[in-house]
Amino acid sequence: MATHGTLPRQDHAPAASGRRVFDVEIRGLQAVAARLDGAFSQACGLILASEGRVVCTGMGKSGHVARKIAATLASTGTPAFYMHPGEAGHGDLGMVTDADIVLALSYSGESDELLMLLPALKRQGNALLAMTGRPASTLAQAADVHLDISVPEEACPLHLAPTSSTTASMAMGDALAVALLEARGFTADDFARSHPAGALGRRLLLHIADVMHGGDDIPRVPENATLGEALLEMSRKRLGVTAVVDDAGHLLGLYTDGDLRRTLADPGIDVHGTLIRDVMTRDPVTIGSGALAIEAARLMEMRKINALLVLDAERRVVGALNIHDLLRARVV
Structure with a gap:
């Protein structure tokens, strides 16, 4: 059993393992990119037509990715924030208006905390975008638009830890943000206005x-x-x-x-x-x-x-x- 501080076996090549992870994740990204189709365009269209914000939500590793997607969207011209699905059922749903679009991430598409929110979101009339690895899952079937981020395999040799799948989710979020940025005509000056404390903000805003x-x-x-x-x-x-x-x-x-x-x-x-x-x-x-x-x-x-x-x-x-x-x- 591995313990902290244990030295790797002499016959183990960490660099080879690292390269294998890159290879597996690259193949996963290529598989997702090949499936980008009308659903992606529909998702962008829904967000562009919305007068509300994009509410990103997810549990566990998907939650961490959802936070990053919300941050990227917000900094590139699409108002967005992260909502923890567990807290949402205990009052945080009050942050969501009927004009908002919900982007829910779950690779299995069966996260209980997300499925519990569906009736309330449907009743309020929120458009639902789902990002899952199973098009037949409950979440994918309930969504107005489903983005398929299924990958051939996880980079984890045990096929347990989310690795390739979270990378694919992150890339799909970046693809959405960039497509929306270009559609809005978002400029470097716009970016600087939302990053006044950063180096780019100082360079573009300071006269x-x-x-x-x-x-x-x-x-x-x-x-x-x-x-x-x-x-x-x-x-x-x-x-x-x-x-x-x-x-x-x-x-x-x-x-x-x-x-x-x-x-x-x-x-x-x-x-x-x-x-x-x-x-x-x-x-x-x-x-x-x-x-x-x-x-x-x-x-x-x-x-x-x-x-x-x-x-x-x-x-x-x-x-x-x-x-x-x-x-x-x-x-x-």
Whole structure:
């Protein structure tokens, strides 16, 4: 009898067992994919036509898969949630409205906890989608649409632990989510709105205005300022750059830490006598105030620079940011 911590037999090849599991599950997925037909299209049509949510439910391993399917649907434009079938019979059915569609998972199609819910769901008028491995089962026969996820064999050598069947259920849930996503025209921006705390959400939702320095925090000097005065401004604002602007705030040029190193290499430069307009970069890389923060990151990477000035439509300097601002915002 195996115990925790027991070393595998020397003649046992774990990698070979692992590859066999992949082979068995791939064959199972291929078998399910070959059966995708009108029932799958019907299921998508029911969900798309519904004004309610998709209530995913299942017991045991099927319940874990149902939770994941609900999460995937919800994050890709189809409102959904998981309902535990055992709790449903003790009050949680109150979460289900008559506009909702119920997606019930049971490989046998005979889970008592699910079958117990059928009369209440039918009485309320909920459309029922079933995902089972037995088309003749009670649950499959009671469903408005049945999705057959039967597999030739489980990957478990004892043919007991749900393995290939749960993989097939998961893949069918992903197939539903992606088909619905495409039918709705769901975009990356839509995805970001439901994932504001994630990396993609930050990249697609965070604008330049959210991370830039504005107002008095913008480093800027007039064109008749001396190089020394520009260096003091750069030191005070600590962005490694300063804008050179006219009286109306329009951009005339840019001076950076890199420019300073090149300037000081010239022995003829007098820090207190040289005007900034004589050493500034006159056509610097800039970005518009309506851009996304990720666009600033890409621009910095492409042009190999560490800071940007932000301009409005009239080319007035309205902000400044550097790579550290993007790092703090976790855009890069």
